Amino acid sequence: MLRRFGSPEVLEFVDKPLPHLKDDEVLVRTRAVSINPIDFAMRSGTGYGYSVFKRLLPLILGRDISGEVVAVGASVQSFTVGEEVFGALHPSVRRGTYTDYAIVSEFHLTQKPKSITHEEASAIPFAALTAWRALKETAKIREGERVLVIGGGGAVGFAAIQLAVAHGCQVVTFCSSQSIDRALAAGAEQAVDYIAENIKLAIKGEFDAVLDTIGGLKTERIGINFLKRGGHYVTLQADARSTVFDILMVPGVSDLFGMKNFNYYCYYGIDYSYAFMESNCFGLEEIRDLSEAGRLYIPVDRTFPIAQVKEAHEAKEKRKILGKVVLEFS
Template identity: 30%
Template sequence: MSHATESNRMRHVVYDRFGGPEVLQTTEGDVPEPGIGEVLIRVHGAGLNPIDWKTRKGLGFAARQIESNLPWTPGYDVAGEVVAAGEEVTTLAPGDKVMGLIGFPTGGGACAEYALAQADELSIVPEELDLVTAGAVPLAALTAWQALFEMARLESGQKILILAGAGGVGHFAAQFALERGAHVIATASSANRDFLAELGVHEVIEYHTTDVADECYGLDVVLDLIGGDTGKRALHTLSETGVLVTVPTVTADDVVSEAEAMGLRAHGMTVRPDSFHLDEIAELIEDGDVKIHIEEVFPLAEVAAAHERLESGHVRGKLVLDCR
């Protein structure tokens, strides 16, 4: 590997038990070698997502699958430069700038100076997009895309309510829905009203002071990024033929059961890597139709502080680690 890296050592984040941000350690390890169908990426940006802190605490489906594989390097969102390609990789070569949702849900590995990825998980990063910012795109943007267009089948002219429109998934979903020609309503705090208005959202509902069920009715789609009682309450805004897609996995069964009891449609979902979807998203970014909002960039060594900020909630857009 010496042709690709100055040495065969790299810094990476690991945790050997579930717990608070203090379990996150930055340590040295060997740079991995790409296997068949894999590439080695020199990581620039690693996006952070709610699943990262939930998994670190031992919550949710990913935690169940990794608990016997600790110590583990977290991180599913990656952008950087290909430095080596394994056998049978024909689509990518060293020097290519790529992004993707990698190692999901059991592999992880993005919070590191170097990461392995399946070549077919990756998309080429638009030229104008810097690679730290690109690291914030894949998981949140794919979640928004698959929820809107696969699960909810959102169409032009439909009315959609996005719960938590200013967050990572939310701010992508708002822009995708607008691009598709939908009428977009979003909940947010008053501090994020202007941010969403600038993205083009038609109506912003301040969730501290207003009950969505009092404001909205007859909607075609609700994208629930909060879950629990908030998701259940939003069912009252749907038309008889409308659909709610709930993203937080911990409360998905609850929300779906409530919908069934009301004679309405609701679905839970789990994001999956899809380079074709990611290519379409990259095109929208390249054309200037979708913007990525980064609230804060943390160096790799400050991953614990980044997790604290992530877990506190109310992040506008995205947080990302600079792994260079």
Template identity: 60%
Template sequence: MRILKSRSFRASVSGSNHHLKVGFRRFVTSCRAVVLPRFGGPEVLELRPNVEVPALKPHEVLVRARAASVNPLDTRIRSGYGRSLYGPLLPIILGRDISGEVAAMGDSVRGLSVGQEVFGALHPTAVRGTYSDYAILSEEELAPKPSSVTHVEASAIPFAALTAWRALISTARIAEGQRLLVVGGGGAVGLAAIQISVARGCHVTTTCGKKSIDRVLAAGAEQAVDYTAENIEFTIKGKFDAVLDTIGGPETERICINFLKRGGHYMTLQGDAASLSDRYGIAIGLPVATAALLKKQIKYRYSHGIEYWWTYMRADSEGLDEIRRLSETGKLNIPVEKTFPITQVIEAHEAKEKKQIHGKIVLEFD
């Protein structure tokens, strides 16, 4: 790890060469990171000892990572999803979630302090991710870590919870007393959606696999339907104000649309922007995707009187702060099933891809 002198950053006090030193105004210029040099299976991931750490911009924060969760998006990008965006930028660093300590800050950062424990998540399109001893996030992508949880537990929360938050709060604007259907409640986004909705006073029905029934009911769902054993179209009764579909697919979409009240919101995580961009290239694919979304929005607005959305995670400082408060009070929790040291990132991706572990996988940094 390399360290250089600087006058541009506030830095933390530490005797370790992994940390920044106030007396010498130093900051880390290289560190250990997991790099994706090409698309492929888990075996393509490389743990490199000296990956460059860019200089901080005024609004950015350097975070010493303690834990980073493995998201489905990580394995999909590694396999080639979004190659039209990420391909020209290879090698990249995977990872979205992080929990750790503030090591240094740009001059415009005011809401955090050096040495403070924080957690947060990067945007889905970030190319310098959190599988790194030191990660860079903007101030709005971070919040104080809930003191009631460990770094491992905290790292499992932000990306999934912010994805659910954007759909439910920013888009559907759910309110107390409304009915919500979460398709795929056993996953991290679905589980976060259940807990956020319950905290808002909503009545939640969800679909999930048999192994997740007890978990989603404990999270506050009033009805949990095992989609592997029951026909959800006939088992679930009544209409809903909003549907969050984490699974996607034409048949699931058709069923969900018919469950909605007029004026309701259908939100899916499985938008076509990335796949169409991969097929046609960004220059053609994005306009085609925009047209496809608009066509569906017009179709369902006139045929069913509902709003149709593709939903993605994005930074939301207000949302992350509320997520922190919910986690602090025990109202929002994403269970971690297994941890791996960062040196075993290949094994972690193999376990995630083969669905050997039911629940979140987290990478730990020594």
């Protein structure tokens, strides 16, 4: 449990009774959860974390989950006790998945792909749903389009490459040298080392959509210049105020973000959008089917028992582990 912001040391193990299941909720025995960047923002309160999550304290971290159904609410018809499921929670949910038994809306779950383990399954939903919403719902990618993924080495970028390829798009990415081979194996037609190569010279042609998982003005300027007029630029790194409005679903949009969107449309003729993860049963089912078919995966670099959650957070934050980290439950 997280009662206050801080270093991994603020994380506590506590015994709490399970709340009563609502009609549309599912009780899941947790087998594995993955660590996402949002977990660090929620725990540390740095960046947008303080503004967004202060009102949710105390809370339980964890957005992804893979496990087994233990009980279902009165109106749940999609799942039965004993069934293996996986899914992801919305960022605003106070009770997360770093817990032996998680309570999840049935609309945020689907059947776990049978061909992969709980550890492998838990690495997928939050990152893949973030990419799915950015590409499918926001950029509205279509077969035959060209898509540029900025940051194809991270979990969201890597999922985005696979999703765009699965939808018949031509995909180019730039990422670190360690991720080049992995991005190409996932289906990218070109993967550029952003440190060793000149991106503007290495990448040719224009794109229908750009997904920016990195953010920052320098990266944004590069990405904008690769877009066709009428194209879609989708960033996952909006300013803190619009993040608060959107994640907490407060009516309205930040003036700063709205003006930026308007300016890009006027000067470049493009649609500039911010996307964040939002559970979608149709997206999750599509992700499940692609995973089952071996067309979407996110490699797990290291697993820790849940008892070592503090060590896992520290190792990931200090970049001792570059890839995906998963917490296992006995």
